[in-house]
Amino acid sequence: MYGSLFVRRVRAGVSLAATGAVLLLAGCSSDGDGDAAKQPPVGQRPKADDPYWVNPDGKAARQIVAYREDGDDKNAELIKKIAEQPVAEWIGPDNPEAEAKGFTEAAKKADRDALLVLYNIPHRDCGQFSKGGAADGNAYREWIDKVAKGIGDRRATVVLEPDAVLHLVDGCTPDEYHEERYDLLKGAIERLKRQPATTVYLDAGNAGWSQPDSLFEPLQWAGIAKADGFAVNVSNFQTTAASKEFGRKLSAKVGGKHFVIDTSRNGNGPYTQGDPKENWCNPPGRSLGEPPTTKTGDPLVDGYLWIKRPGESDGDCKGGPKAGDWYPEYALELARNSK
DSSP states (O other): OOOHHHHHHHHTOHHHHHHHHHHHHTTTTOSOOOOGGGSOSOOOOOTTTOOBOOOTTSHHHHHHHHHHHTTOHHHHHHHHHHHTSOBOEEEOSSOHHHHHHHHHHHHHHTTOBEEEEEOOOTTBGGGSTTOBOOSSHHHHHHHHHHHHHHHTTSOEEEEEOTTTTHHHHSSOSOGGGHHHHHHHHHHHHHHHTTSTTEEEEEEOOOTTTOOHHHHHHHHHHTTGGGSSEEEESTTOOOOHHHHHHHHHHHHHHTTSOEEEEEOTTBTTOOOOSSOTTTTTSSOTTOBOOSOOBSOOSOTTEEEEEBOSOTTBOSSSOTTOOSTTSBOHHHHHHHHHHOO
């Protein structure tokens, strides 16, 4: 459907995206040959509505180019619904300083802020679809330090460790790892906040998996007091209304902290059929949610953000590829179903 070259480039990882973005913004496509397929198919959103950077060489943008090269303008326009919005860049385990630097420099050049996700905590995802993470606590601290150095003094918003606190609460992460994880999260917040223009939101689960009363003490142990706030609904499908209600209740328990909501795929709400243990994994019939914006109309909600990158698989379930791989069929379904 989208050509072997595109598949190889996507699977090459996030470093390629960072490098490509810098090259595109530097003007490598302005050779005047008139070949529209070689031009970045998306630009930046109005800064007043959304200050975050749109990656002109993101996976969705490359999918547009591939569809256009195949003469498939209909699907190219559908994918543009994803590609034209700012989505978070998930920093990988291998080159954190270079990736953080590449994304933040590209964002600065476009006069926008970078939106980053850090997802490398040891014993990540309890050995499930997104298992992995740093080898141990020292490796994680070193990784965080490199990310912070890569960000430097440039503007960046960081969503810290999706599910890391929630999996301590729901029993998924074994007890022997709890104390270290709290220490690592607290240390990560403190390290990142040493950067002069970095905003940090600690992940706080979602309205479907947890209750505010079960989370406020763990969030405090994880250092929420020194964070700018918390994030809800990351990679999930709970409605914006439910997420707001959940976030407000949790905010009241943690000193009135502000929060952001992942609206990337919540347009049709959660999937309620099939096995409840996997109804979050590539569920059918879902839709893109509210476009990213910092104009939420709610003083506690700092932004509707696309933290989970729409079109990337949740895992090798329901016919999808491994977690994080581009899944064009799913991306098209999200776009078709969006209002």
